[in-house]
Amino acid sequence: MILGIETSCDETAAAVAASDATVLAEVVRSQVETHARFGGVVPELAGRRHIESIDLVVQEALAHAGVGVRDLSAVAVTGGPGLIGALLVGVAYGKALAYALRVPLIPVNHLEGHLSAACFVPKRVAPPFVALIASGGHTNLYHVKGWGETELLGRTLDDAAGEAFDKAAKMLGLGYPGGPVIDRLAREGNPERAPFPRPYPTCDDLNFSFSGIKTALLYYLRDREAAGHSWHVPDVAAGFQQAIVEVLVEKTLAAAQRSGVRDVVVTGGVAANSQLRALFETRGKETGVAAHVPPLRYCTDNGAMIAVAGARLFQEGRAATLEFEPRADWAIGG
Numbered sequence: 001m002i003l004g005i006e007t008s009c010d011e012t013a014a015a016v017a018a019s020d021a022t023v024l025a026e027v028v029r030s031q032v033e034t035h036a037r038f039g040g041v042v043p044e045l046a047g048r049r050h051i052e053s054i055d056l057v058v059q060e061a062l063a064h065a066g067v068g069v070r071d072l073s074a075v076a077v078t079g080g081p082g083l084i085g086a087l088l089v090g091v092a093y094g095k096a097l098a099y100a101l102r103v104p105l106i107p108v109n110h111l112e113g114h115l116s117a118a119c120f121v122p123k124r125v126a127p128p129f130v131a132l133i134a135s136g137g138h139t140n141l142y143h144v145k146g147w148g149e150t151e152l153l154g155r156t157l158d159d160a161a162g163e164a165f166d167k168a169a170k171m172l173g174l175g176y177p178g179g180p181v182i183d184r185l186a187r188e189g190n191p192e193r194a195p196f197p198r199p200y201p202t203c204d205d206l207n208f209s210f211s212g213i214k215t216a217l218l219y220y221l222r223d224r225e226a227a228g229h230s231w232h233v234p235d236v237a238a239g240f241q242q243a244i245v246e247v248l249v250e251k252t253l254a255a256a257q258r259s260g261v262r263d264v265v266v267t268g269g270v271a272a273n274s275q276l277r278a279l280f281e282t283r284g285k286e287t288g289v290a291a292h293v294p295p296l297r298y299c300t301d302n303g304a305m306i307a308v309a310g311a312r313l314f315q316e317g318r319a320a321t322l323e324f325e326p327r328a329d330w331a332i333g334g
Helices: 032-036 043-065 084-101 110-119 161-171 178-186 211-226 233-259 274-287 303-315
Strands: 002-006 011-017 023-030 074-080 105-109 129-134 139-146 149-155 263-267 290-292
Touching: 002 043, 002 084, 002 303, 011 043, 011 303, 023 043, 023 303, 032 043, 043 084, 074 084, 074 110, 074 303, 084 105, 105 110, 105 303, 110 129, 110 139, 110 263, 110 303, 129 233, 139 233, 149 233, 161 178, 161 211, 161 233, 178 233, 178 274, 211 233, 233 263, 233 274, 263 274, 274 290
Parallel strands: 002 074, 074 105, 129 263, 263 290
Antiparallel strands: 002 011, 011 023, 129 139, 139 149
16 A cells, blocks of 8 residues: 655645556545635745645545555655645645654655656556656656656746746636636637637747747737727637647647557646647547546646656665655656
């Protein structure tokens, strides 16, 4: 039995998984209400909320799994990347529990945790595959040649995709987090009435850039207001979302073709976007690439992905000493 703990940003999460990657229980406590009034995550508040919640979340996960702490074989915990204050809470708790139980402490890279979402798709995917991790903090493309053998193919050069959605929502007065509300409004809008340029569209380069489309939205709203014209928010949301989604899909499919693989795993909070999921399915069929997207609860940060990744590392005998320190910037594949 592996306990997985996730505290990289603003979700306090824990899960229990067996060695075969079967998730026995999972609990996630969100901090959205805490940070919504600020329009984004406040790192110090995030750390405080983790301190208040972590023991309750872990105990709840163990109770739902029907196991006690003495049944645990190892404690896996997110070691980075993320907010350092938030990471410290999870790592300190994990260290204390591992020391008390005399079981291995297994630090898990948060991004490798997201790659483990391949275990949660309807048809479990094994390497090699191409993975897109798109969230509020990351937009990365990887060629996963094998577990532990990952090549970085592309990344955002500025804003992450989820960050662009959050900033767009703030400009439109839609609140935080921006991704879900833009997705909902976009279903009611017509993207052709508010077209936006595709950000960094060339597939010759697999990097991403989303700061330009954010500026395009700012200028669109400013110019409409200066001319005395209003705008239809669902149309703007639809146009903005479509531009980002198309670039994410096309570059990911180009990466798959370039890497010679026929499987793509899409994860991270942005993977919950309904248009992204639909377009991956459509374009995947057209290009002969199978797009695998996990259920919504496994797209955002969760303890299950850390527990499953930790179970794999545990089987490989990879553990850390209690001297391990979390890393705010911990890259994989480059």
